[in-house]
Amino acid sequence: MLGAIGSFLVTGAMISAIYALIAIGFTMIFGVGGVLNLAHGGLIMLGAYGFLVVTSSSTVEFLTIPPIAGLAVAIAVGAVASYGLYVGLVEYIEDNPVITFLATLVVALILAELAVVAFSSSPRGLVNLAPGSSGGSLGIRVTNIEIVAFVVSWVAIGLLWYYVTRTDEGRSILATSMSQRGAQLTGVDLPSIKARTWLIAGGLAGLAGVFIGTLQQTSPVMWLDPLALAFIIVVIGGIGSIKGSIVAAYLIGYLETLTVTLLGSGFRGTFSLVVLVIVLLVMPQGLYGREWVHE
Amino acid sequence: MSFFELDGLTKRFGGLVAVDALSMSVDRGEIVGLIGPNGSGKSTVFNCTMGRYTVSDGSIHFDGREITDAKTHEVVEHGLARVSQESNPIDAMSVGANIKLFTLPNSVTSLRGGASEKEIFRYAARLDLENKLHEQPDELPHADVRRLEVAKALATEPELLLLDEPFAGMNQQEIDGLVEKFEELRDEGVTMIVVDHNMGGLMRLVDRVVVIHNGTKIAAGDPEEIAENEQVRRAYLGSSEAM
Amino acid sequence: MSSDTQTGGPLESVADGYNDRFGHLFGELNGPQFALLIGSLAVLLVAPVWTSLLGVGGLLRTLALASIWAILAMAWDIQSGYTGYISFGHAVLSGGAAYTTAMLVAHVNPDLPFLVTAPISVLAALVIGLVIAVPSLRLRGPYFSLVTFVAGLIFYQLTYAFSGYTGGELGQRVGRIEFELAGAQVTTFDPVTRYYVMLVPMLVIAVALLYVARSNVGMILIAIRENEEAVAAAGIDTTKFKIWSFVLSSIPMGVGGVLLAHFYGTVNPLNFLLVDRSIEIIAMAVVGGMSSILGPIGGAFLVIVLREEVLGVFGVTGRWVALWTVVLLVLVFARDGLFRKLWHVLGDWGRIDGGDDE
Numbered sequence: 001m002l003g004a005i006g007s008f009l010v011t012g013a014m015i016s017a018i019y020a021l022i023a024i025g026f027t028m029i030f031g032v033g034g035v036l037n038l039a040h041g042g043l044i045m046l047g048a049y050g051f052l053v054v055t056s057s058s059t060v061e062f063l064t065i066p067p068i069a070g071l072a073v074a075i076a077v078g079a080v081a082s083y084g085l086y087v088g089l090v091e092y093i094e095d096n097p098v099i100t101f102l103a104t105l106v107v108a109l110i111l112a113e114l115a116v117v118a119f120s121s122s123p124r125g126l127v128n129l130a131p132g133s134s135g136g137s138l139g140i141r142v143t144n145i146e147i148v149a150f151v152v153s154w155v156a157i158g159l160l161w162y163y164v165t166r167t168d169e170g171r172s173i174l175a176t177s178m179s180q181r182g183a184q185l186t187g188v189d190l191p192s193i194k195a196r197t198w199l200i201a202g203g204l205a206g207l208a209g210v211f212i213g214t215l216q217q218t219s220p221v222m223w224l225d226p227l228a229l230a231f232i233i234v235v236i237g238g239i240g241s242i243k244g245s246i247v248a249a250y251l252i253g254y255l256e257t258l259t260v261t262l263l264g265s266g267f268r269g270t271f272s273l274v275v276l277v278i279v280l281l282v283m284p285q286g287l288y289g290r291e292w293v294h295e
Numbered sequence: 296m297s298f299f300e301l302d303g304l305t306k307r308f309g310g311l312v313a314v315d316a317l318s319m320s321v322d323r324g325e326i327v328g329l330i331g332p333n334g335s336g337k338s339t340v341f342n343c344t345m346g347r348y349t350v351s352d353g354s355i356h357f358d359g360r361e362i363t364d365a366k367t368h369e370v371v372e373h374g375l376a377r378v379s380q381e382s383n384p385i386d387a388m389s390v391g392a393n394i395k396l397f398t399l400p401n402s403v404t405s406l407r408g409g410a411s412e413k414e415i416f417r418y419a420a421r422l423d424l425e426n427k428l429h430e431q432p433d434e435l436p437h438a439d440v441r442r443l444e445v446a447k448a449l450a451t452e453p454e455l456l457l458l459d460e461p462f463a464g465m466n467q468q469e470i471d472g473l474v475e476k477f478e479e480l481r482d483e484g485v486t487m488i489v490v491d492h493n494m495g496g497l498m499r500l501v502d503r504v505v506v507i508h509n510g511t512k513i514a515a516g517d518p519e520e521i522a523e524n525e526q527v528r529r530a531y532l533g534s535s536e537a538m
Numbered sequence: 539m540s541s542d543t544q545t546g547g548p549l550e551s552v553a554d555g556y557n558d559r560f561g562h563l564f565g566e567l568n569g570p571q572f573a574l575l576i577g578s579l580a581v582l583l584v585a586p587v588w589t590s591l592l593g594v595g596g597l598l599r600t601l602a603l604a605s606i607w608a609i610l611a612m613a614w615d616i617q618s619g620y621t622g623y624i625s626f627g628h629a630v631l632s633g634g635a636a637y638t639t640a641m642l643v644a645h646v647n648p649d650l651p652f653l654v655t656a657p658i659s660v661l662a663a664l665v666i667g668l669v670i671a672v673p674s675l676r677l678r679g680p681y682f683s684l685v686t687f688v689a690g691l692i693f694y695q696l697t698y699a700f701s702g703y704t705g706g707e708l709g710q711r712v713g714r715i716e717f718e719l720a721g722a723q724v725t726t727f728d729p730v731t732r733y734y735v736m737l738v739p740m741l742v743i744a745v746a747l748l749y750v751a752r753s754n755v756g757m758i759l760i761a762i763r764e765n766e767e768a769v770a771a772a773g774i775d776t777t778k779f780k781i782w783s784f785v786l787s788s789i790p791m792g793v794g795g796v797l798l799a800h801f802y803g804t805v806n807p808l809n810f811l812l813v814d815r816s817i818e819i820i821a822m823a824v825v826g827g828m829s830s831i832l833g834p835i836g837g838a839f840l841v842i843v844l845r846e847e848v849l850g851v852f853g854v855t856g857r858w859v860a861l862w863t864v865v866l867l868v869l870v871f872a873r874d875g876l877f878r879k880l881w882h883v884l885g886d887w888g889r890i891d892g893g894d895d896e
């Protein structure tokens with residue numbers, strides 16, 4: 001019994017860290033540019049497939065690198081794709097929120113179909129960064145890859161937090177998110193800040209993609225669930241708030257783990273979606289609204 | 296009970312009290328001026344009346360009916376209309392269409408109701424806009440946009456008209472023209488409450504003045520009395536506005 | 539702007555005749571625009587003739603399918619296009635109707651006649667529409683869109699979660715449409731009959747929605763989109779009208795869902811509730827031209843014909859890549875819609891002399 005509770009607490013913590021990773025990129029883009037990037041899930045998928053291509057001998061035979069390096073590739077793919085998406089498309093249409101909503105969604109669909117063309121629609125597994133499991137002696141079931149995902153996610157979040165609170169470049173992102181007009185008046189270069197935000201968000205998405213692809217599945221439909229998750233977490237946590245995203249990610253992560261433990265994995269996403277609808281109807285500003293909480 | 300009555304109206308925004316237990320009444324057929332320095336709460340009173348803000352305390356009655364918590368469209372249906380401080384035309388529609396919208400009944404099954412073209416022409420003509428029916432609001436000069444706001448409000452056939460800075464941004468000639476229009480309306484039986492900074496236009500038009508400062512009524516009386524009133528002068532001078 | 543150039547003199551007279559009689563109901567047309575509408579209508583009405591003459595029998599099936607999607611696109615437009623409250627989960631409505639038919643047939647009585655299952659299914663769509671609309675319409679734009687998007691995801695997942703009832707991934711079979719009309723048996727077994735069974739409702743719905751859209755109700759919906767506050771100041775209950783737009787939308791969505799169910803013969807999550815389906819509906823309406831009712835019809839036919847007939851050269855999956863890319867290009871470069879552009883071009887092309895009936 002204790003082992004089961006322990007497993008639950010640990011698994012919940014692990015998965016929540018990844019969820020936080022997914023949500024932060026999404027909320028940053030919305031906070032800074034006012035854009036709901038519905039291709040965010042697609043970037044996660046790109047990260048996963050990028051990792052697959054370079055680490056699995058089944059894709060490109062001569063190009064197989066160690067999984068750790070694959071992680072870097074995934075981050076790079078996500079970052080570059082995201083940056084490209086902004087400067088190549090979104091920058092020109094962000095004046096119209098509806099068109100942007102639609103266009104990013106269509107981009108996600110294009111990416112999904114391209115994935116089917118390139119990799120077929122069968123789900124793939126990713127080379128495990130850290131095979132094996134630990135904690136058996138404590139009666140807790142946790143795999144090493146979950147631990148690695150947890151640690152890496154928090155390192156990434158920590159690095160991001162440092163960046164946006166201690167470096168000038170990063171703080172300009174924070175400032176813009178609080179007030180676009182205000183930031184503009186103090187001379188920040190708005191397009192370049194937005195582009196940088198998309199770059200970072202894409203990198204985070206690519207990283208998350210590897211973990212999701214390993215812990216769950218890598219397939220052309222894997223863009224939808226993380227996107228829905230990002231929505232849920234960001235709305236509950238408050239749009240634009242990094243801290244809110246982390247708190248909400250843990251709420252949702254534990255809620256999902258609980259749902260899966262009690263009801264089975266068929267209901268995994270549904271409950272969280274229902275929670276989202278309830279939150280939207282009752283408390284649309286979320287936990288932390290648009291305010292950034294200072295340390 | 297008089298035609299329109301505010302009874303202890305209070306509106307708080309968090310810690311700030313914008314309107315503080317304000318009571319005033321307006322009789323049918325009167326034109327009452329509501330004046331006060333910037334930030335004294337005049338527009339807030341109108342916003343509460345029209346249902347844009349929820350009232351914190353007190354009540355609002357119109358023609359015997361309580362409208363304190365009524366929604367905007369309900370208030371308009373009861374016979375009040377407001378001309379806002381900021382013009383708010385529907386830019387995507389022509390002047391004529393703007394006016395027509397304000398004549399439409401609040402019914403999902405009424406597909407062809409509302410005013411006829413002739414009636415719309417008349418609403419426009421009242422404000423000298425009859426030649427501009429096919430123009431877009433963003434093509435109009437400022438004074439015409441203000442006149443369109445009045446035409447829209449009149450198209451709802453109100454019994455009480457709230458005018459929030461109707462003369463704003465107009466030259467003397469335009470003001471005189473508008474004052475004439477309002478006097479015609481009064482002759483037709485429309486009751487009015489006017490808020491404005493332009494004392495010249497306002498004082499000529501109104502029967503009686505209510506002065507508010509920091510959300511409370513500090514004076515009331517006919518225009519000449521108010522112009523002489525020491526307390527009122529101080530309120531204005533204190534907020535660096537000349538009467 | 540006065541000029542004596544008139545193209546197609548007799549055409550203009552016919553258009554004027556139409557304008558005099560119907561102009562105040564549906565809006566006025568000039569010659570070329572009138573020609574486009576009448577021409578398209580004629581082509582559609584006699585499609586079984588020319589498709590068989592040209593030996594492109596498969597095209598008839600595609601046109602039938604396009605008619606159904608035209609219904610869905612128009613239904614989306616009267617709600618989302620007109621009020622500006624963009625729904626991203628509209629497939630829930632048509633899917634709900636389709637699944638109602640499927641579940642009635644599978645669990646209640648396999649012999650239920652079409653004339654019984656269809657109205658119940660349309661009613662189901664209306665109920666679902668109200669359930670979603672009433673709580674959500676008080677939310678601001680992006681949040682409303684989010685709720686509709688999520689509602690779509692929830693319904694999709696529910697079909698898998700309750701696969702005992704819904705048939706899960708494989709879905710459930712529904713039969714053909716069969717009913718009696720004026721003594722004759724109408725059945726969709728015959729491709730020509732099937733075509734008309736899909737086309738006629740589309741035309742009826744088009745006329746009905748056009749009538750509403752060009753009426754005061756349409757004007758109010760547009761005004762809500764442009765400046766909701768001003769509409770309230772006009773004494774109009776905007777919430778009531780927003781909900782009404784959902785009612786006006788849900789009913790045709792239900793009709794479309796029922797027709798689609800019988801067209802495919804099977805109701806499954808992939809063809810009816812997947813988020814892609816909601817996006818397709820929006821794409822058709824936007825590609826054609828939002829907020830016009832006619833635009834979505836053009837958009838639906840364009841997208842379906844492209845998808846089924848033209849883009850197949852790229853392969854089964856490749857055609858989707860091609861299709862979505864085309865949609866993306868239209869979104870970026872012609873966001874007001876291709877059909878709308880065409881309409882304006884025709885409008886400029888025709889009579890330009892200063893109106894003399896104003």
